[in-house]
Amino acid sequence: MGTTPPPTRPRRSRRRRDARTALAFLAPSGLGFAMFTLGPIVASVVIAFFAWPVIGERSFTGLTNFVTIFTTDPIFWQSVGNTLIFVAWYVPLNFVLALGLAVWISPRIRGRGFYRLMFFLPTVTPIVANALVWRLLLQPDGIGHEIAALFGVAQFNPLGSESSAMAVVVAMSVWQGFGYNMLVFSAGLDAIPEQLYEAAALDGATAVHRFIRITVPMLSPSIFFATVMTLITAFQVFAQPYVLTGGGPGVATTTVVMYLYQRGFELFDLGTASAVATVLFLLIAMITAVQFVGQRKWVHYE
CATH class of the missing domain: 1.10.3720.10 (MetI-like)
Structure with a gap:
């Protein structure tokens, strides 16, 4: 009985090409998520540890808030x-x-x-x-x-x-x-x-x-x-x-x-x-x- 041959180079190339295509389609959604959801969440957590008036000096206050x-x-x-x-x-x-x-x-x-x-x-x-x-x-x-x-x-x-x-x-x-x-x-x-x-x-x-x-x-x-x-x-x-x-x-x-x-x-x-x-x-x-x-x-x- 013969063994299954390893994947050929064209098959691996096709998988890489499919992966790049998928990433290209996902990139706009991922970029929007990073900019308008993940980014504001991280910024909000950081600001929570500061005295952050809209106008005026900002300073780190730790857990004071x-x-x-x-x-x-x-x-x-x-x-x-x-x-x-x-x-x-x-x-x-x-x-x-x-x-x-x-x-x-x-x-x-x-x-x-x-x-x-x-x-x-x-x-x-x-x-x-x-x-x-x-x-x-x-x-x-x-x-x-x-x-x-x-x-x-x-x-x-x-x-x-x-x-x-x-x-x-x-x-x-x-x-x-x-x-x-x-x-x-x-x-x-x-x-x-x-x-x-x-x-x-x-x-x-x-x-x-x-x-x-x-x-x-x-x-x-x-x-x-x-x-x-x-x-x-x-x-x-x-x-x-x-x-x-x-x-x-x-x-x-x-x-x-x-x-x-x-x-x-x-x-x-x-x-x-x-x-x-x-x-x-x-x-x-x-x-x-x-x-x-x-x-x-x-x-x-x-």
């Missing part, structure tokens, strides 16, 4: 609490609405494409424009006030109440963002073989059991992807509370990114703002890493 936000600025902890409340409400509501509608828009329903379009439309419309419309509807002299007056509600100002302002921000964010996850779940549902449901039905499994035993495990890759992306987006919430409430009333809807914006672009303290950005980046990275480690136990890939 981190100590300041953790020990002497109560607004930072208030913003962290507000962000966690937003995440705790937004993510489950987004998932329940998105998954429920994805299941409802089954391949058998008439007008499936129309429903998909209508539910996804808010996702692709500008978030600032959507927030402005919600603010016009819910402000004291808006249409919402007129509708509430018809039902005998004299004082209708949900954006001006600490007990309801965050609820409005969450509701607007869910309305804006659930369509993306709905499409992700809908695509995942389409990939589940119909034979699995038919076999389970023949074995006497109810609709609830089929959903728990077949739909959820087979949809777990889509659920994992949506969980990671939705959590990252939720922790970075900014435009909705900024436009709807300006972080108020008081600081009731001030999120971490809003606090970062205020420190950097209103108080012009770029060092402290960069420290906040670094803490937020590490928090999101830690949560994402935990999700990737934990997904080995519950995500089922075919």
